[in-house]
Amino acid sequence: MFWKILLLTLFGGILASNEESYVEELLISRLPSDHHLAQFRFIITSRSLELGPNYELFPRVLGQLLQAHGIQELEYIATQGVWHSDHYGPPPQPASSTGAFLSAKFDGPSNTVDDRWLSVVNSLNGAFCASLLSMVPAETYKQKNERKGDYPKAKKLFSRAGTLPREALCTENLTPWRKLLPCKQNGLISLLNPHKLYGSLFHSMGFHIHPECKDNSCWYRLELSAIVLFDVPISENRRLDWSLKSFFDRPISGVCNAATRSTVLVHQHEEQADSDKPADVITINGQQFAVYPTEQILGEKTEGNIFVRYTKSVDLHKKNPPRALSISSTLGGKDTFSGLLLTTIKNNENEKHTVVYEQVLPWWVRFHYHTKQVLCHDSKQEIVKPYVANRVFSGAIDRKRPAYIQMEIELPANSKCIVSYNFERAFLRMAEYPPDANHGLYIPAATITLMKRISTGLPEDSRCTERLGNSSECEPRAKQMVFSNVLLVPMPVPDFSMPFNVICLVGTAVSLCFGAVHPFSTRILVPINEKLPGQSIWRTIFRGILLVLMAGACYMEYNNISLNALRREIEKLLSFQF
């Protein structure tokens, strides 16, 4: 009954796509590992591909950015924490590994692309209080494996992408992100409470803009998404029951009037005992979801809060079935010079999967190409060489670009595949080390992109939930990617207090060489039988001065007088003025 009305408004929102529209939804689901996952999605569609000059819903900041730099597609995701795919299963989309991920596709002339990329990074840096500048150029690569967006006309697009594993995600990033929305206080956004987000197991936040076409009218689709993963309760009472309050410790406040649809979807779990009555229950890809429109949640009965109770409390001993597909990377080796980078991809399904494996290695990882290995242990623990196709490789160039490796691997059923390289660290110049040099540098995570989707029990693509009601199958357009973890590489460091000494020492050695050769070529050797003439007075004076200086130095060292103190004394003496 109710959802019919909803549906009308909704289709209004979708079909009349030459109007700017805004849809917000929150999807709460329980993972096989009993963690709870909350996905926020805020979708804004523009009127057409010509943005501005006056913006209603579509954020002006991004609009101008797109227009100014000739960007067709732009994606930015910042993530805190690691998605352990071998425990949680494949991540919801769009996701990224720890840190920040930024990718853009430019049209227009190719010669200005790099400048524009730098300019984009710079602007986003300011707009999102981020620190992305180190991405250019050393961490920037050309993606060979793009997510598909449909474009008005076949344009030649230039892709640039970069990842910064070290990039932090915090409140100051959330605030500008929140400012992109039509409703900054009311609606689902009011749930995003920093303290809960940054205390969670995994939290990612970002946006993705790409053009979309339907019967020769095109528009930009901006999808802002935030993902929060909550830990299982391991305290005394291990109840999994939740309510919006318990997750975000605040209820939904107010309804966003700009939104054509604003709903909370709750994934129906078999252990679910009771909950607030949903307005509707829909089925997507065989999964059941309870639908709660925001207006209803704000009703006096629930007061902006909905709850779910389960029959059982969490059982940590429960042997969950192994996750369908997982990937994780490890760093091997005992010393801080050479090492082994090993990525393990597990396919626990009974059918073989073809995945595209991608790895970006910064230039300071001098990996040995001939040690690249791809091996699989199949279900019978025998080692087999998997079928590997379309290799893409571009080697690193020092300080200019990272190495980029991509290959299509066919994972046998129930197998564990291992991709490994041996590498050596490059020795950096002193200025190139980060401020905390002894902490080390980070290698971006390896990713695999699935050729054939596997079900995560979640509608990865918000388009699926758009067509609420008609419980048809829905094939998401976004590719399914699984991320491994980023790796910390402890680097061999020089002694940072040495430059002057080293310059002097090496200079001395070289001058020793010169001093050996030069006099022999300019002077002649004469034998002298009488006593050698005593050394000249000047030399004595010179040595005297040296002696005095050294004595002075010792004295200052002894009553630790700094050079500046000395300088002040001298200036006082000379009443020196600057």
Added chain:
Amino acid sequence: MTGSGRLPILEKILNKAPHIALIAYVGAIYWAFTIFRPEMCEHTRISEHALMGGVVNEKFDQEGVYAEVLHGLQNKKDKREFLLDRLTNYGVYAYEQRWKTTVGVLNASGVNVWGTTRGFRGPSAESILLIVNQNDAQATALLVALAGYFRSQLHWSRDIFFLLSDGGVLGVEAFLNAFHLTSSKSLAFDALQERGDYLLATLSFKTNVGQKSNEMELYLNQLNGALPNLDYVNTIVRISGLGRFRMPTVLYDLRDSNKGQDIPWWIIPARALFTQAFVSVEDLHSLSAKYGTSGVMLGLPLKTQSSVRKSAKLIEATVRSLNNMLERFHQSFFIYVLADEDNFVSIAFFMPILGGVIAPLLIFAYREWVYSIEALEIPSIIWVVHSIGILTWTASSHFFGDEQALVPGDETPWIILLGTLLIPLALFWKVPPTAISSLRFVLLLEAALAFGLVSLVNFGLALLTALPSVPLLILFTRPQNDRPRYRQGFRLMFSFLTHPLALYIFWNVYVSPMLMMEGLDAANLQLFDVVYPIKKIVSSNLLVGCNLFPLLTVVAIPIWNLLVSLSLPVDSIGSGS
């Protein structure tokens, strides 16, 4: 530029060589006795501010779990199953790791239990490892309790790994190998089910030996003389000294009731040097150094409820300050000698000792070079003994490394090895009389170089071997052309006794009791027990990669051979002089 004239100072040294050598040697010993006095040496300080030891409130309150697990361990049949079950129950991902040895010297196997809790808010790219021995029930129970407790905290920026090692140090070796994705010649083991990344530090603990209820024992000697970072040690000492713990630190379980309260000051440094030199594996922590991480072992009082809580909090505080640190341990000292728990001697002070001790070698070598070398002539015996040394080393490590090599109880291979090491090859190799002085020269230089090099990685070993062998080297290389035969004979006989193994036994049998530690006891050494030390050396080399054996075969024994050949009666090799 002057012509070829020697510096006057060198002239002086040459003329007074014996005196100067003696002065240097004695001076060095005197120096040692000066700087190792606690009142003389530097007070330890923490140079890594980020550690901030003991600033946090420790909140450990899981004695209940401790008691439960302890009870379970005493009653349950399948302990491993039980441990796994408990760990999983507290939300720790727990697994098993099976390992077995693949060498002839030892046939052992075990099953480690290990778990991890991820520092989920960070990139989870660094780890801290806590280790206990499975058969130490109390420590195990404490570790499980801690694991559960740590899992419920959210301020970890590093993954914390918990290892319940089965089979002591070999279990640890297996785990660390799997952790670092390295392979071991001596062990076969399962790969870890979960990734483990850069290891910052390891902290092992056990129930304390000296059954004191308030003392914390501190063990820090690692393989091949490596030591943990001094900051790490200090932090623990500081924390345990805090008002709320008040646990006096005890080094090398000395200052113990049944060993007498008051011990002379030199015991601790001497013990430090001795263990560094000869005790290749002290305990669970000893292998961390192989993997470039600092490891420390605590002996904790786990008798009473309160002491358990205190110990747990002590560990919590330590792990918290490890967690605080952003970078790895890089400041402070890795090369030091603890004179006492809050006093240490830094390399700048103790290196001169070795300098003084090996100075005589250099002086005499130079003297040789200037005065008595007609023309430098390297007798081929040098190459022969060294290559034979290398052969013995490689061959025996291949043989004993092979799984089916040894029949249990059969001592013959050992005796053969011992024999090869004991044979004075010098007897079968002719040294031309003209080459004797060159041989002397090279021998002295080589010995000096060897001591110098070893001292950089294992100061204790270098010093303790140099102390006795330098005088011997000097004495047994003295020219003896004009000596009566019988004295030459004596000298030959005595030169046999200077065999490195003899020195080793001398240290371990007679000196170690002086340092209040149990070596091999001389009383009931059977004839076949002579192979015991060589067994020990070889197996520790094969199992955990202790480098005593290669040093012995490739350096020490050749030097001994040359020594013998130098003390052969001269006319027996028919020199005309």
Added chain:
Amino acid sequence: MLRRRGTRNTGHEEQSELETTYYADAEGPNLTETLQSENETDEIYDATQTFGGPYSFFGRNCSYIAIAILCRVAAVLLFHNFLISQPEWTSPLVSIKNLRDGVILERESLTSAAGNLIRMLPSVIFFFNKVIDVSSFPLLIIFHIFFDIVTAYLLSKAAFKIQGDSTVAQIVAKCFLLNPLAIGSCACLNLTTFHNALLATVVYFFAQGSAMLSSFFLGLATVSQMFPVTLIASIWIQFSDWKQIIKSIIGFTAGVSLYLGINYVLSGNTWGFASNIYGFMVNYEDLKPNCGLFWYFYSQVFEHFRTFYEYVFLANSFLYVLPLTLALRSDPVLHLTLSLLLLVTLSPYPTLGDAAIYMALLPLQQRHFKSLRYSLLIACTITTCVCLMPIMWHMWVVSGSGNANFYFAVTLIYNVAQLYILLDLLMAYFRAEVTEVIPEEITEGTNFVLH
């Protein structure tokens, strides 16, 4: 008393010091003979230039060749993995790892996209791809041992030609065959052996008196290493009349253009490899430690001075051609030896193996050994440094108990010691010159002063 003893001993001292440098360079069971040989050479010392009988390399040193091969095989089997993990033994330009990378990339035809993974000449990669399979271990071992023996052969032939004395030639051969540095770099399976062979060829034809050929091979060496170009000076001293010089110029250009041409063609008509190799050398891109002088310098130097120092040190490595030429115009062999020494010391990515070649040529200067002053010191220093390098590396990189300065100190001292060989030899040479001119002036207490 003292004085007398001194005088009595000077004689011994000469010979002993002479032998020491042998000891430092060739630690082989060889010195009993060298002693006798020494005594002979002392007799025939004045008649150095008179040529002895014919000299068959293999006939005279078969036993040492056998030992050398044995040592090398043993070293490869026992220490290969250890040595290639040590920075002082390899460099990106010669290491077997980079070679393998290059070959594999070549086979997967990814060379164009390789970025700066490859630091090898296309011809080298082609050779190890098609002719000798880089993945077959025994083949590589044979290849490298073969080249070492060729080097030894050429060097000792050259020595014989120069000194006309078979024993010296023998010593030279031994110095190379049994030199631990040569053995080690062979055990690493570095391309160093190949480079050494090239230089040895240059020396050989240099001695044989063929300006054309030696310059030709110098051309090849220049293309593969760039810095050997300085050796052209010694060739021009040796063959100082114009016809010869023109010949040598022709030979040199022929060698360079030929080899460059081959590489150009093999790399698919591009000069890409040039920037990857010569650019790499010139502006010192890889700061990985090595036994050279500059790695730590360039990681520490302030950014705004970097380019300046790059050019200064580049100039510096070519600087010595002129003064040395002026100073040693009458002794091309010494000039050659010293240029080789400077080549090793001042080049950006030296390996320990490079030093073997000039060390092998040192015995040719035996007449100067009596007046060397630091021979003992230098010998001990070099030995100690070579032993210390792995330990310092371990302390810095593996156990973390030391820092970079330790390793830097050792490499620095090692190089200074090498430079002292140069200094000492020069001094000795000029003393000898003076002694020849005015023998009556020279007594025991004579001081020599540069004026």
Added chain:
Amino acid sequence: MRWCWLILAISTVEGILQTGLQLKIDEFFESPGHTNNWAVLVCTSRFWFNYRHVANVLSLYHSIKRLGIPDSNIIMMLAEDIPCNSRNPKPGTVFNAPGGVNLYGSDVEVDYRGNEVTVENFIRVLTGRHHESTSRSRRLLSDHQSNVLVYLTGHGGDSFLKFQDAQELTNVDLGYAIQTMFEDNRYHEMFVIVDTCRSESMYEYINSPRVLSTSSSLTHEESYSYDIDHEIGVFVIDRYTHFTLDFMNQNVKALNSSASLKDYLDSCPLAQCLSTVGVRRDTYPKDPAKVRVTDFFGSARILHYIQEDIVFDDAWLVEPVTYQL
């Protein structure tokens, strides 16, 4: 009815008196010559155990925001991500006292953070020389009528301030940067506060006119931290900042507060700071006693009519750079 009259009369009299008092106060203070306020707040130290430096900056940030300086006019540099540091037991928060209030609400705008807090960037901000596409929020867009407040905290030494434990900002650099600002007319008056050890040395070379500088300690002194929070396990604030902020919160409640800079400079006596507060007056014409604190710490909308026309030389003002496509 009469009462009303009476009340009215009283109130008017009251009002007159009030205004009279106000006028008196206004006379007492010298008239501020500025129209807008800017602030550059820098925490230069990295690592979790330097929590307190971030707390310092944030405390100041909040009190100047309270007095009306908008985020757009505040350039904040934080070298370490403290609030969301995984070591922080209270995620997304920063406290400057045990059980205090959270300084890291959702309205904090950090302009430079992490590795981008470098000496270079700091100098660029002061002198206004940026990459063309640097966004407004990261620029100091002050003019000849702005009062600029510069606050530096971190670990310092004699004549330098450590940035991130890796670089050093020397007092000479600082002096030159400010001199450049003066020459470019980038400030009307400037107030430089340095809260580090030996911080007096930092303003030794600031000789540009109309700059008042103060420091938490003299050249030979260390300056100390104040409070420790055992729950978080760190020192949470430095003494100097703590006491000066106390003063701000007690005595400078609103923009029209009559607290003078002198009061501010005296607000941390030796007894409490354990270090002597250094002040440098010779480059500052006015008498601090006659200058309102709010001239630097607050932003009053003061209007001046200007005759001469101002030339903006900043390229970005037109529009973000567009590329010909």
